[in-house]
Amino acid sequence: MGxxxxxxxxxxxxxxxFWFIxxxxxxxxxxFGVAEKDFYKEAACAYVVIIMAFYWMFEVVPIAVTALIPLILYPVMGVQPSGDVSKNYLKxxxxxxxxxxMVAVAIEHVNLHKRIALKVLLIVGTQPRRLMLGFMLATAFLSMWISNTATTAMMTPIAAAVMSELFKDEDKLTEEVESNEAVELDAIDVEGKALVNVIARNGLTEEQESKQPEVHFVNEKVSSRRQSMQKGIMLCIAYAANIGGTATLTGTGPNRIVAELMGNIFPDSPGIDFxxxxxxxAPGMVITLFIAWLWLSTLFVGYRCAEGCACCGEKKKSGAEDFIRKVYNELGPISFAEGAVIFHFVLLVFLWFFRDLKFVDLGERQAGWTYFFTPGYVTxxxxxxxxxxxxFMFPSRLPRFLCCRSKDDEEKPGxxxxxxxxxxFHTKMPWHIVLLVGSGYALADGVEKSGLSAWLGQQFSKLAGIEAWIICLIVCIGVAVITEVAQNSTSTSIFIPILAQMARGICVNPYYLMVPAGISASFAFMLPVATPPNAIVxxxxxxxxSDMVKTGFLMNITxxxxxxxxxxxxxxxxxxINTFPPWANDTSTPCF
Structure with a gap:
């Protein structure tokens, strides 16, 4: 009954x-609303944070719906006016x-991401280790610019097709063995070794009978090798998608949340730009990606490929390479639309990098191309x-106008x-992320305006005697563990405002806690529910x-x-990070 x-x-x-929390x-x-009214706003804000944390962690309702709670409870409970809360949802x-x-969707729309991935695979090669490296490089690069989910969803079918091509002859051999009605195979375990008992039915000779077990035994080894290789390739894609997104500010949600909350909570700080x-x-991403490749290739391919490995034979390598080249050639030459998207993509990266050259000191003026504009207005x-x-305005092909119009074009100009x-864009845009990120800002603003941040700062000041690097390590571990069972954007939205006040309380540079915490939210490799790439593969x-836990545990630590x-x-x-900046000082818990 129980x-x-x-x-x-x-x-x-x-x-x-939903009801219990x-x-x-x-x-x-x-x-606090009755007994200690002076602390009511702080308590009400904490109440909202608790509800949202549990709703996000257990996905009681869709995470985007949970993100709307501040718009309901903050005004109702007297934490903030509705107008002030709403402003946080479009920062x-x-x-x-x-x-x-929009740029990422344009890259997908013209199939440029597929061309990049296939080209990388052709350059790197199709030996097992090289193939894993090729998939990781392509996935990580694409995840820097387009969503991790879209990258993984695009790469996994390519990986499955390449694996099928690598073991195509093996599949034929398996089909031939299974379709041989003259032989019945019974697996017997003798002294820990898998042997095959071959029973002749239609007058097989002793010589034929003695050869059958050998053929099937080789096939069993190859099938096991294929299974291991498939696991390795799929995990390579998931891990590379998670790792690659950490390199750029636009790569994944936690990065953007950290950047925005840094500017909101510490308005006088230098901020975080692209x-x-x-x-x-980026350097840490490259190192982590290389370590992941070494770990996964060693675990699933071994120190070296065994003799007679089907996927290492020349015929198999050329077959996989021919398949990749065939798919790449089907894309045709680079189209006008692809070239135009490349131009816009490169232009955007150039504008991001050279917007503000912080290492050049020009006084109050920014040293990048924003020098010619009002200081602080262009972000x-x-x-x-x-x-x-x-x-939305640049043509996807040469316009049918005057000299740009081909001679055999009979369509009307236009x-x-x-x-x-x-x-x-509307179809591919993850609109829920907008609400999710906005709710993080709303939470942080409510924590600040209600006075809860000052109270937290006073409590965290008791940790001032602990080494900063130890606190940073504990914070990163905690965020990574929570992310294993919750969305990385939600865990970041919960922790970053708290870490900002912790930095004030223990007189540590906020960058030292907030930036690593945002990045560690992407280091969730152990469970399928941790990130969308994990779930897809x-x-x-x-x-x-068990495969993900065994493989991901070491990756988390590393x-x-x-x-x-x-x-x-x-x-x-x-x-x-070695100094506590004046802009982070708080009058309630001053640091000198």
Missing amino acids: YNVLKELWAFRRSVI PIAASPLPMY DTIALFLGGM ATWFFFA DATPAMIVAFAL PVPGLLDWRT FSYGGIKV SLLVLMVMINTLGVPIYD
Whole structure:
């Protein structure tokens, strides 16, 4: 009876959590609303944060719907007016995200991402280790600019097709053995070795009978090798998508959340722009990606390919290469639309990198191309929107106008469609991310305006005696663990505002805690539910949860160690983490 009750409760766990959490946490605002009214706003804000944290972690309702809670509870509970809360849902970083997504959708729309991936595979080669490296390089590069989910969804079918081509002859051999009605195979385990008992039915000779077990035994070894190779390739794609997104400010949601909250909570800080994030995160991404390749190739391919390995034979290599080349050739030569998207993409990256050259001191003026504009008015969102706007106007092929019109073109002259249209963008745009990121800003703003941030800063000041690097390591581990069971954007939205106040409380540069925490939110390799790339490769089959846990545990540890090394080396010249800046000082918990 008890078991059945628990089983039914588990089936309705989301409904249980939906009602239980608000009721269980309700004494918090009720007590302070009656007994200690001076602390009511802080308690009410904490109540909202608790509800959202549990709803996000257990996905009680869609995460985008949970993101709307501040718009409801902050005004109702007297934390903030509705107008102030609403402003947080369209910040500068969200504009940057929209512009970046428009460029990413344009890249997908013209199939440029597929051309890049196939070209990388052709350059790197099709030997097992090289093939894994090729998939990781292509996936990581694409994840820097387009969404990790879209990159993984595009790469996994290519990987499956390449694997099928690598083992094509093996499949034929398997079919021949299975279709041989003259032989019945019974597997017998003798002294721990898999042997095959061959029973002759239609007058096979002893010589024929003795040869059959050998053929089937080789096929069993190759099938096991294929299964291992398939797991390795799929995990390579998932891990590379997670790692690659950390290199750029637009690569994944947590990066943008950190950048925006840094500017919101510390308005006098230098902030985080595309160039500074890239110069800090890209080297660590490359190192982590290389370590991931070594680990996965060693685990699933071995130190060297065994003799007679089907996927290493010349025939297999050329077959896989021919297949990749065939698919690449089917794309045809680079079209006018692809060339135009490349131009806009390169232009955007150029504008991002050279917007503000912080290493050149020109006083109050920015040293980049924004020197010619009002100081502080142009951010990374401006060039993103410029290029995004141009994509809707720039023609997708040569216009049928005067000299641009070919002689055999009998159509009437007129405009041609742009590189991107609204229907395509609307279909592929993850609109829920806008609400999710906006809710993170709303939470942070509510924590600040309610006074909860000052209270947290006072509590965290008790940790001031602990070494900063130890706190940073604990924070990164905590964020990575939470991300294994929750969306990385949601865990970042919960932790970053708290870490900002922790930095104030212990008198540590906020960059030292907030930037590593944002990056560590992408280091979730152990469970399928941790990130969309993990879920996609898991859904393809062949990968068990135990495989992901075994493989991802070491990757989690290694990636966090690399991150710690990078923040304590590159973080010094880029973010000046060894000093506590005046702009982070708080009057309630001053640091001298």
